[in-house]
Amino acid sequence: MKRTILLWISLALMVTALYLIFVIAPIERTMGIVQKIFYLMVPMGWLALLSFLVVFIGSILYLKKRSLRWDILSYSSAEVGVIFTTLALVTGSIWAKPAWGVWWTWEPRLTATLVLWLIYLTYFMVRSFATEESRGATFAAIVGIIGFIDIPIIVLATTLWRGLHPGALIFQGGLDPTMLLTLIISLLTFSTLYALILMQRISLKNNEVEIKRMKELSQPFN
Amino acid sequence: MKFWHQVISITWKDTFSEIRTREVISSVLVFTLLVIVIFNFAFGANQETLRLVAPGILWVTFTFTGVLSLNRAFIPEKEQGCLEGLMACPISREAIYVGKMLASLLFMLIIEAIALPVFAFLFNLPILTLPMVTITILATIGFVAVGTLFSALAINTRAREMVLPILFLPVMVPVIISAVNASKMALSGKPWSELASWIQIIGVFDIIFLVVSCLIFTYAIEE
Amino acid sequence: MENVSYVFVAFAIVWAVVFGYILLLLNRQRRLQQEIDLLKQRLEDRKSGD
Numbered sequence: 001m002k003r004t005i006l007l008w009i010s011l012a013l014m015v016t017a018l019y020l021i022f023v024i025a026p027i028e029r030t031m032g033i034v035q036k037i038f039y040l041m042v043p044m045g046w047l048a049l050l051s052f053l054v055v056f057i058g059s060i061l062y063l064k065k066r067s068l069r070w071d072i073l074s075y076s077s078a079e080v081g082v083i084f085t086t087l088a089l090v091t092g093s094i095w096a097k098p099a100w101g102v103w104w105t106w107e108p109r110l111t112a113t114l115v116l117w118l119i120y121l122t123y124f125m126v127r128s129f130a131t132e133e134s135r136g137a138t139f140a141a142i143v144g145i146i147g148f149i150d151i152p153i154i155v156l157a158t159t160l161w162r163g164l165h166p167g168a169l170i171f172q173g174g175l176d177p178t179m180l181l182t183l184i185i186s187l188l189t190f191s192t193l194y195a196l197i198l199m200q201r202i203s204l205k206n207n208e209v210e211i212k213r214m215k216e217l218s219q220p221f222n
Numbered sequence: 223m224k225f226w227h228q229v230i231s232i233t234w235k236d237t238f239s240e241i242r243t244r245e246v247i248s249s250v251l252v253f254t255l256l257v258i259v260i261f262n263f264a265f266g267a268n269q270e271t272l273r274l275v276a277p278g279i280l281w282v283t284f285t286f287t288g289v290l291s292l293n294r295a296f297i298p299e300k301e302q303g304c305l306e307g308l309m310a311c312p313i314s315r316e317a318i319y320v321g322k323m324l325a326s327l328l329f330m331l332i333i334e335a336i337a338l339p340v341f342a343f344l345f346n347l348p349i350l351t352l353p354m355v356t357i358t359i360l361a362t363i364g365f366v367a368v369g370t371l372f373s374a375l376a377i378n379t380r381a382r383e384m385v386l387p388i389l390f391l392p393v394m395v396p397v398i399i400s401a402v403n404a405s406k407m408a409l410s411g412k413p414w415s416e417l418a419s420w421i422q423i424i425g426v427f428d429i430i431f432l433v434v435s436c437l438i439f440t441y442a443i444e445e
Numbered sequence: 446m447e448n449v450s451y452v453f454v455a456f457a458i459v460w461a462v463v464f465g466y467i468l469l470l471l472n473r474q475r476r477l478q479q480e481i482d483l484l485k486q487r488l489e490d491r492k493s494g495d
Binding site for chain 1 (some may be wrong): 448452456466478488491
Binding site for chain 1 (some may be wrong): 258368372375376379380381388389392393395396397399400403419420423426427430431434435438441442444
């Protein structure tokens with residue numbers, strides 16, 4: 001029931017967002033139409049961070065309470081998160097080509113996103129390297145906590161590295177109010193989409209756990 | 223007070239076994255020197271290039287060294303069953319963390335103390351200055367703060383030696399960036415004010431991760 | 446590539462990946478549900494058989 005409502009909300013938001021992006025929002029002076037990728041790129045980056053925040057909270061709760069549902073939350077959010085982080089890198093790269101002429105550049109945001117992507121990867125790797133599943137969950141939780149706390153420091157270091165003062169805005173010249181509205185709607189759209197996908201992934205994971213349990217039940221004498 | 227007694231005894235135990243055998247410190251030391259020399263062959267066409275890449279070479283070398291020395295902080299213990307024995311004692315997990323962290327810190331600082339002059343000698347750069355020493359000490363603290371946690375985690379996994387660098391390197395990125403940039407400035411003789419922001423980043427990293435790792439450590443080594 | 450194409454490619458990739466993933470999840474959900482029903486049936490049979 002909750003999910004159906006969310007589905008309709010996200011569909012409505014998506015249509016609104018697309019309309020705003022392509023019909024209403026003005027074309028930016030210096031960059032032209034390529035700037036519109038921005039309305040994808042920022043939400044992707046935002047979701048990458050939001051997902052990891054959820055991983056962080058889930059990890060702390062898992063370590064404290066030892067209840068499997070928190071691990072399921074963390075794992076699901078990590079899986080969804082790594083997908084969005086990958087998309088953030090891809091859209092960032094597609095933006096970079098017409099904007100700066102190269103497919104990749106070591107500018108602060110892209111670099112920090114790359115490191116975040118790597119941290120997501122280590123989150124999954126440590127699970128597969130563990131000797132048992134519960135150990136894997138604990139270790140992943142540790143990575144989730146350490147990784148998340150590291151993110152602000154990473155952003156700080158990469159921003160300073162490329163010479164930008166950490167308080168610098170994305171655009172010089174501020175943001176046109178229509179653009180701001182479009183951006184906010186895009187963010188909302190993708191956030192609801194994230195919630196939807198996360199819930200779907202969690203119930204899928206719950207089913208996986210359920211099946212495993214039932215398989216063990218149906219073979220009591222191994 | 224009891225806490226620090228426990229810490230000191232653990233640190234001393236590790237240090238003492240190292241002093242007696244000297245096997246790890248000599249191999250890590252030789253490795254460090256070799257890496258510096260090989261980097262020189264890789265990059266050092268002329269003095270100009272060397273000057274540019276020197277800070278990077280220095281910190282990549284110390285990163286490799288860090289991984290090696292951190293791996294040895296726990297792996298031999300696990301293999302000889304010392305870790306179980308240690309955990310059976312009424313010692314707080316935090317004390318184990320701090321003790322091991324200090325032992326690794328001491329170990330790495332000794333190696334760096336030898337490697338830095340060699341570096342200065344081979345690269346003709348003013349390494350032995352107060353800024354450089356400060357940067358090295360602070361960055362090393364960062365390394366061992368996170369590294370002790372992750373190497374304790376790594377021993378309970380399958381590909382032990384590989385797990386530590388995989389987990390450890392992305393997290394250390396800000397420290398490495400800051401150390402390299404601060405070193406670059408220190409080697410060019412820039413004043414403290416310019417180095418300040420980099421050193422602050424490393425300092426903040428150290429404090430945050432010392433505390434967090436200490437708190438989480440118990441989950442990494444539990445059975 | 447013309448600039449507009451970049452915008453198109455970016456949007457296309459994002460939608461493709463997002464909806465592809467959603468479809469993947471829904472598919473696996475369906476298959477897992479079938480498997481759960483099958484296992485439940487088996488457990489029931491075993492219970493009534495004992």
